[in-house]
Each structure stands twice: as structure tokens, then as C-alpha cells.
Amino acid sequence: MARKTYSEEFRRDAVELYRSTPGATVVGIAGDLGIMDSTLSAWLRTAGVQLHSRPGGRSGAPPDGEGPEQEVARLRARVSELEADARKLNSERDILRAAAKYFAGETRW
Secondary structure, three states, X not given: OOOOOOOHHHHHHHHHHHHHXXXXXXXXXXXXXXXXXXXXXXXXXXXXXXXXXXXXXXXXXXXXXXXXXXXXXXXXXXXXXXXXXXHHHHHHHHHHHHHHHHHHHHOOO
């Protein structure tokens, strides 16, 4: 397989895309751009970009300076956020079901 060369502008744009996308992963951005994740990782290291921690990642250690009380508060806030998302998704699903029933009744096959 031939080694591909990428323009400096493409490299800068790829690094900037990673920087500006919250929650982005190297694998996801690389896949979107059609490049190897190791290539993007090397460009990020060269640019001095801090890699995002994976959402839900299990590093085993709490964020810097976080005590047990702060961890509990952070986790409770996250649970509340996830419960709100679940409520929203459930209501959207119910709306789509009702719309599907309505439109199914409207068709005359």
C-alpha cells in the first residue's frame, strides 16, 4: 500500500477539527476524514494538543483535586442529565409512534 502524503493545510484543519469538537475521539475524526487514527494522533502530538478523555472512560482516578463529595455531586448531576435525556427521547419516540399510526391510517392501499 502506497504511503499517502497530506498537505499542511489538511493537517492543520484535521487538528483544528479535533480541537473544536467537544467529545470527539481520534478514531471518530480520523474515520470521518478517511485517515488512519495513528496518523491523526501523530499530528495532534506534533501540534501539542491534549487528547480528550473518552466519555464514560474508566481511568480509575477522579479528576484532579476532586474529593469524594465533589465526585458524588458530579455523578448526581450526570445522572440527572441522563434521566432528562431519557425523558426527552421517550417523548420523541412516543410522538414518532403516534405520527406513524396517523400516517398509516391515512394511506389507502
